[in-house]
Amino acid sequence: MLQLQIVSLLFALGMVYWTWTSYRRRTIRLGELALWVAVWSGFSLAVLLPQSVAVFVQRLHVNRVMDLFMILGFMLVWVVLFLNHLELRRMQKRLLDLVRELALKQDDGR
Amino acid sequence: MNDPARRAFVVIPVYNEGPRVGPLLREVARHVPLDRVVVVDDGSRPAVDRSLLGGARLVRHAINLGKGMALRTGCEKALALGAGAVVLMDGDGQHEPGEIPRLLGALTDVDIAFAARDLGWKVPWVRLFGNRVLNAWTNALFALDLHDIWCGYRAFRAEAFPVLAWNASDYAADVEMAVRAGRARLRYTEVRIGAIYHDAYKGVTVLDGLRLLVQLAAWRLTL
Numbered sequence: 001m002l003q004l005q006i007v008s009l010l011f012a013l014g015m016v017y018w019t020w021t022s023y024r025r026r027t028i029r030l031g032e033l034a035l036w037v038a039v040w041s042g043f044s045l046a047v048l049l050p051q052s053v054a055v056f057v058q059r060l061h062v063n064r065v066m067d068l069f070m071i072l073g074f075m076l077v078w079v080v081l082f083l084n085h086l087e088l089r090r091m092q093k094r095l096l097d098l099v100r101e102l103a104l105k106q107d108d109g110r
Numbered sequence: 111m112n113d114p115a116r117r118a119f120v121v122i123p124v125y126n127e128g129p130r131v132g133p134l135l136r137e138v139a140r141h142v143p144l145d146r147v148v149v150v151d152d153g154s155r156p157a158v159d160r161s162l163l164g165g166a167r168l169v170r171h172a173i174n175l176g177k178g179m180a181l182r183t184g185c186e187k188a189l190a191l192g193a194g195a196v197v198l199m200d201g202d203g204q205h206e207p208g209e210i211p212r213l214l215g216a217l218t219d220v221d222i223a224f225a226a227r228d229l230g231w232k233v234p235w236v237r238l239f240g241n242r243v244l245n246a247w248t249n250a251l252f253a254l255d256l257h258d259i260w261c262g263y264r265a266f267r268a269e270a271f272p273v274l275a276w277n278a279s280d281y282a283a284d285v286e287m288a289v290r291a292g293r294a295r296l297r298y299t300e301v302r303i304g305a306i307y308h309d310a311y312k313g314v315t316v317l318d319g320l321r322l323l324v325q326l327a328a329w330r331l332t333l
Contacts, residue, residue, distance in 0.1 A: 099179075100175070100183045102172060103169045103171050104187060104190070106169065108167035108168055108169060109160055109163065109168045110145060110165070
């Protein structure tokens with residue numbers, strides 16, 4: 001087994017463990033746990049058996065499995081970035097509304 | 111035409127202004143009774159000392175939300191108390207309270223009156239240049255004819271608030287208000303005032319100015 005494969009597998013195992021502890025602490029829901037475990041399992045499978053994704057490599061006219069990984073990785077990063085942005089905006093709006101609502105409910109000193 | 115000045119409120123957002131608030135309120139009290147003055151403490155540390163208020167109303171944000179949101183909270187408070195018109199002024203003593211009657215007087219014929227400072231060469235040239243570019247860009251995009259859009263000293267009739275209600279939480283609120291007034295074709299006028307210059311653009315950077323130019327283009331498409 002290549003050293004890169006070992007490092008990648010350890011990385012995937014670490015991410016699965018982190019996802020699981022996040023679920024145990026109720027930071028993420030069951031659906032999110034399933035999604036991320038599926039992502040890291042797929043990643044591990046492709047690392048262990050690169051030929052299993054060869055069909056996608058051919059279909060998508062990508063030169064190597066590594067290139068496919070890079071492309072999918074970038075796509076995933078952009079999706080997560082966008083989701084983070086949306087969530088941040090939602091949180092910001094909720095915080096603004098809450099602080100303003102509390103301020104208006106206070107005794108104004110008269 | 112009814113006289114909006116008869117039940118005018120003054121909204122003053124303050125953030126870490128410390129003891130400057132007291133003298134400012136004493137000046138404001140010469141023109142508007144203090145029970146019609148809403149001071150919005152936008153999360154100052156330490157908080158605004160109530161003893162400095164001399165009877166003005168205090169609304170406090172638990173955390174700093176920015177000038178735009180402080181103004182909006184203050185306006186909502188004033189309108190809930192039955193304001194017929196609202197004067198907005200900065201809490202750092204930069205706006206001369208003596209101009210309040212002129213701003214309110216101008217409301218007899220219009221929905222919103224903007225103060226325009228005679229900045230001359232009192233401000234650094236970069237600021238002056240930025241102000242001119244911003245004015246020109248805003249006027250061109252929204253068919254306005256204003257000379258100091260960045261100046262937050264202004265007065266509007268209570269009926270105008272629903273169309274003016276801004277979403278910007280920072281200094282861009284002053285500009286968004288003018289933009290919304292233009293889009294809604296509110297009747298407006300300008301009142302020329304003198305400028306007391308501490309730092310007319312406290313907290314505003316060149317990057318903020320550039321961001322606002324882009325934001326203005328977005329408002330042109332979305333508002």
